Amino acid sequence: MDTATCLCKSISPEEMEMITLHAPNExxxxxxxxxxxxxxxxxxxxxxxxxxxxxxxxxxxxxxVQMQQSxxxxxxxxxxxxxxxxxxxxxxxxxxSLDDKHINSIFSIAVEHLGxxx
Amino acid sequence: MDTATCLCKSISPEEMEMITLHAPNExxxxxxxxxxxxxxxxxxxxxxxxxxxxxxxxxxxxxxVQMQQSxxxxxxxxxxxxxxxxxxxxxxxxxxSLDDKHINSIFSIAVEHLGxxx
DNA sequence: TGGATATATGAACATGCATTCATATAAGGA
DNA sequence: TCCTTATATGAATGCATGTTCATATATCCA
Numbered sequence: 001m002d003t004a005t006c007l008c009k010s011i012s013p014e015e016m017e018m019i020t021l022h023a024p025n026e027x028x029x030x031x032x033x034x035x036x037x038x039x040x041x042x043x044x045x046x047x048x049x050x051x052x053x054x055x056x057x058x059x060x061x062x063x064x065v066q067m068q069q070s071x072x073x074x075x076x077x078x079x080x081x082x083x084x085x086x087x088x089x090x091x092x093x094x095x096x097s098l099d100d101k102h103i104n105s106i107f108s109i110a111v112e113h114l115g116x117x118x
Numbered sequence: 119m120d121t122a123t124c125l126c127k128s129i130s131p132e133e134m135e136m137i138t139l140h141a142p143n144e145x146x147x148x149x150x151x152x153x154x155x156x157x158x159x160x161x162x163x164x165x166x167x168x169x170x171x172x173x174x175x176x177x178x179x180x181x182x183v184q185m186q187q188s189x190x191x192x193x194x195x196x197x198x199x200x201x202x203x204x205x206x207x208x209x210x211x212x213x214x215s216l217d218d219k220h221i222n223s224i225f226s227i228a229v230e231h232l233g234x235x236x
Numbered sequence: 237t238g239g240a241t242a243t244a245t246g247a248a249c250a251t252g253c254a255t256t257c258a259t260a261t262a263a264g265g266a
Numbered sequence: 267t268c269c270t271t272a273t274a275t276g277a278a279t280g281c282a283t284g285t286t287c288a289t290a291t292a293t294c295c296a
Contacts, residue, residue: 011172011174011178015172016178019168019171019172019182020182022171023164023167023168023182024163024164024167026160029160029163029164029167030160031232032157032160032163032225032228032229032232033157033158033159033160033162033163034158035228035231035232036154036155036157036158036163036228037154037155037158037253039150039151039154039158040151040152040154040155040157040158041151041253041254042144042147042148042150042151043254043255044151045142045147045150045151045154046141046142046147049141049142049147050137050141053137053140054129054133054137056129057272057273058272058273058274059271059272059273060129060134064137064138064141067255068255068256068257069272069273069274070255070256070257070258070273070274070275071254071255071256072273073273073274073275074254074255074274074275075254076273076274077274077275091263091264091272092262092263092264092271092272092273093263093271093272093273094272094273094274100231102227102228102230102231105223105227106224106227106228107150109220109223109224109227110150110153110154110220110224111150112220113153113218113220114149114150114153155283159283159284161284161285175242175243176242176243176244177241177242177243185285186285186286186287187242187243187244188243188244188245188285188286188287188288189284189285189286190243191243191244191245192244192245192284192285193284194243194244195244195245209242209292209293209294210241210242210243210292210293210294211242211243211293212242212243212244
């Protein structure tokens with residue numbers, strides 16, 4: 001692991017410098033990675049799908065995704081932490097709904113990508 | 119874990135049925151999750167960033183992301199598997215470049231999301 | 237052919253994380 | 267107040283995965 005000089009001589013030192021300078025810093029790439037990680041789980045994706053169709057309580061989500069209430073609660077906590085869902089409490093019942101308008105755009109692009117391969 | 123009937127009575131059985139019927143099947147959500155998982159790692163994100171700026175050989179990538187050549191190769195293999203990068207061989211040197219036009223759109227949306235929170 | 241360089245890859249290891257189980261909290265009803 | 271129901275949460279567990287080390291393959295050069 002030496003300094004970032006181009007070994008292949010296919011790219012000028014100036015260009016190399018530019019690329020390095022404008023690279024996202026460690027913090028930024030970590031944040032981005034954390035964000036994408038949230039979508040990297042089938043259960044969470046299904047939860048997000050159901051919430052995109054209708055506001056739902058935990059029990060309903062639990063039966064829709066066919067997972068234990070505890071598992072769903074844990075996942076919802078993570079989604080809340082990343083501000084992808086919001087809650088509304090009514091007595092004992094907590095209603096969850098989506099809290100991010102970007103989600104659908106991100107999904108459609110991902111689906112496009114998958115559609116083009118194979 | 120019982121069948122998907124609405125427990126909260128906040129949503130009609132017909133609507134519940136519709137939501138369930140149109141839900142992405144297990145295979146689809148798994149594929150989507152796999153796709154997002156690829157972006158859920160800071161090292162891979164940095165590799166993708168550098169490749170978005172310039173075609174690069176493994177050694178250059180290795181010094182740019184400051185990781186061992188082996189680690190970079192492993193990650194590149196994963197990116198290749200998901201058809202996010204493509205390769206071009208010239209003698210001993212293998213040049214990598216991006217092979218997905220959706221990547222930038224996905225990134226800009228993610229950055230938007232992060233920008234809006236805090 | 238032998239050596240050097242660029243890249244790929246398998247095994248090992250450590251860490252992260254999704255799920256489960258048990259239990260806590262909170263609210264409503266009897 | 268006691269019981270039931272809805273949700274949250276901490277600890278434990280098992281599996282996935284990123285990195286490293288050692289080594290294999292492939293290409294170029296002398």
